[in-house]
Amino acid sequence: MTRRALEQLIDTIAVNGEVLKQQVRREDHDSLENCLADPCRMNGDASKARLAVIDASKRLVRLVTGPYDLFYDMMSEVFQVGAIRALMNFGIPQLIPLHEPLAAIVLELLSGLGRDPLRRLIRYTASYGFLQEVEPEMFGHTPLSALCVHDSVATRSCMWNLNVTFPVASKIYEGLKVDPSASDNTRCAASVAYASPEKQITNIWDYHRSYPKLELGFHDYINATTRSAYYSALHAVRGFDWSSVQTVVDIGGSSGHVSMALTEAHPHLHCIFEDLPDVISESRQTLPPAYADKIEYLTHSFFEPQPVASADYFLLRFVLHNWSDEDVCRIIANLSPALRPGMWVLIADIAVPEIGSSSGQVEAIVRCMDCRMLALFGGRERTKNDIVALVQGVDTRLAWKSCTQPEGSMASFLAFQCV
Numbered sequence: 001m002t003r004r005a006l007e008q009l010i011d012t013i014a015v016n017g018e019v020l021k022q023q024v025r026r027e028d029h030d031s032l033e034n035c036l037a038d039p040c041r042m043n044g045d046a047s048k049a050r051l052a053v054i055d056a057s058k059r060l061v062r063l064v065t066g067p068y069d070l071f072y073d074m075m076s077e078v079f080q081v082g083a084i085r086a087l088m089n090f091g092i093p094q095l096i097p098l099h100e101p102l103a104a105i106v107l108e109l110l111s112g113l114g115r116d117p118l119r120r121l122i123r124y125t126a127s128y129g130f131l132q133e134v135e136p137e138m139f140g141h142t143p144l145s146a147l148c149v150h151d152s153v154a155t156r157s158c159m160w161n162l163n164v165t166f167p168v169a170s171k172i173y174e175g176l177k178v179d180p181s182a183s184d185n186t187r188c189a190a191s192v193a194y195a196s197p198e199k200q201i202t203n204i205w206d207y208h209r210s211y212p213k214l215e216l217g218f219h220d221y222i223n224a225t226t227r228s229a230y231y232s233a234l235h236a237v238r239g240f241d242w243s244s245v246q247t248v249v250d251i252g253g254s255s256g257h258v259s260m261a262l263t264e265a266h267p268h269l270h271c272i273f274e275d276l277p278d279v280i281s282e283s284r285q286t287l288p289p290a291y292a293d294k295i296e297y298l299t300h301s302f303f304e305p306q307p308v309a310s311a312d313y314f315l316l317r318f319v320l321h322n323w324s325d326e327d328v329c330r331i332i333a334n335l336s337p338a339l340r341p342g343m344w345v346l347i348a349d350i351a352v353p354e355i356g357s358s359s360g361q362v363e364a365i366v367r368c369m370d371c372r373m374l375a376l377f378g379g380r381e382r383t384k385n386d387i388v389a390l391v392q393g394v395d396t397r398l399a400w401k402s403c404t405q406p407e408g409s410m411a412s413f414l415a416f417q418c419v
């Protein structure tokens with residue numbers, strides 16, 4: 001990279017940093033942290049500036065680190081996750097009050113973890129922003145560690161990622177040795193990671209069936225992702241004109257967070273949210289009573305014919321990317337019998353951008369999600385054209401009408417109308 005490139009990166013950070021500073025001032029926030037507490041409420045310019053700063057900063061770090069040290073850093077990243085996993089499983093961050101530090105000696109007594117490894121792990125994770133040593137031997141939270149403990153959804157989501165996905169990530173190679181073309185989604189990295197002599201595991205869904213508690217963690221993870229600017233349910237609310245819509249079927253709705261966001265913003269909407277039996281029975285218990293007359297639950301597998309035939313919209317948000325092309329076709333085929341002219345199918349998924357057409361940060365997020373899908377489910381992220389071709393290959397009545405991507409959203413919304 002030339003000296004000019006270095007200057008450009010520094011300029012990009014300075015210019016876009018200024019836009020962020022103005023946003024903080026305009027919104028009267030006392031800090032950027034407060035402003036970022038709900039980043040998807042940022043205006044379009046600030047949201048673009050934020051991505052530009054993240055992207056340029058990461059490039060700058062790579063540039064000034066240089067390949068040798070970068071290589072060492074990259075190889076060390078696995079220890080960052082490993083150290084956080086140990087601390088979370090010993091319950092250390094959960095023991096530290098949110099607003100005051102706790103002495104190492106107390107943490108040792110409460111957790112049963114020896115003071116020496118306790119200190120060493122926290123001092124390491126503190127070096128990249130997870131917990132901090134407020135004064136010698138007194139440990140407190142940072143915004144990042146606080147996020148992982150301050151509500152039960154975030155904690156269980158964090159635990160699910162640390163305990164379920166971390167081992168799968170280390171088995172991508174072994175999964176591809178078993179199925180080099182990655183064409184069989186019953187033999188992905190997750191199947192290799194969790195297979196045992198007694199039980200063959202096909203993918204994470206299958207693994208969850210054996211450990212229902214872990215499945216709850218998965219749904220907490222999905223719920224927690226909607227608090228990120230990239231995956232916020234608000235993009236579904238704003239990404240589409242819901243004013244003339246009456247009934248939406250939220251297929252594979254998880255804990256109902258998208259249905260909640262939709263009915264909150266558009267009280268006239270009636271949402272029917274469908275998922276597998278365990279998910280529906282758990283969600284029934286947790287859905288706030290305020291939504292009781294707006295949201296209906298239905299136990300339904302999308303591998304069976306769709307039972308609701310009177311909806312205006314069928315929403316599939318982050319559902320298809322979990323599945324192989326073959327399974328996506330089965331899902332759409334099972335929707336077909338319910339479709340009548342005028343009805344809509346709305347698919348919200350990442351529409352993979354052309355190489356080089358998006359920022360490095362967006363590219364990194366998209367590719368990471370694609371790799372997650374490969375390893376955990378034998379699924380994949382697809383381009384807009386891939387999705388349109390799959391849908392129309394199954395049901396030619398589904399005319400593709402539009403593809404919109406709200407500012408800051410990772411999901412694009414592909415709308416198909418039955419003709």
Ligand SMILES: C[S@@+](CC[C@H](N)C(=O)[O-])C[C@H]1O[C@@H](n2cnc3c(N)ncnc32)[C@H](O)[C@@H]1O
Nearest residue numbers: 222252253254275276300301302303317318319
């Ligand atoms: C990645 S989550 C997406 C959740 C939600 N739509 C969202 O946008 O946040 C995929 C959902 O599909 C559900 N699912 C998996 N297999 C299913 C099946 N056979 N029938 C119905 N839902 C299923 C899962 O339980 C989960 O809630």
